[in-house]
Amino acid sequence: MRARLSAAWVFVMLNMVFADILSFMSPGALQQVLAGTAEGIQITPAFLLVAAVVAEVPISMVLLSLLLPQRTARWANIGAAVVTVAFVLGMGSATPHYVFIAALETLGCLAIAWWSWTWRPAEWRAPSARLATDM
Template sequence: MNSDEKKKPLCTRERLSVLWIVVMFSMAFADILTFVLPEALNDLVMGTTDVIITQELLVVMAVFVQIPIIMIYLSRVLNYKVNRWANIIASIITIIFVIGGGSFYLHYLFFASVEVLCLLLITWYSWQWKVAKGTKNS
């Protein structure tokens, strides 16, 4: 790196987008690693889980999982006021989904902790987000 180059801090939009990426990957890998566990996969195949999995339930879960995915993009393109509230509301909904839909596998608890921490940061950064007059909604 050239000594004249200075690291430019991330603007709020970029920071929010990156946090949503972390949440999305953590959600995906928590589920992927769960399927590696023989007992989890066996319970799912045999239908002995505590939850009856239906097409409707899968659609609801897909909607909740889609929130972090779409927020990666929306965090960068929505106007300032809508962006702030969209991030706050989406992060709260996603926290409820992560906690409510979780399991007690150790790897899942780890991923859920990372997800909730990132979602709390998203809420905090969005709540604290102020745009100085004459700037470009950073």
């Protein structure tokens, strides 16, 4: 289960990165960023800090899914999936490529939340046994 969750976070994270890369290819996007705005939002140091913190959630979960104790990992995955979906849906654009990728990110986060919610006690293991058998 841990490897599955970690891999799902890699899937979500890579989709987030490619959504941003493709967004920079939209006509006028680079000019907006150079002018200090993005999709009508003023780019400030505070905005960049919030964006960095929110982007760090799926990045951190790749590792934390493998290392946290099971009960903590379960709730961390659920919470991180909710935060990530809120960010994806709340901060995105309505361009076709973004809507498509955001749908995949959302499905990935829903799968993470479901797998975490249904993670059965029979799968709970000590950290040393967990890493040896899940990899």
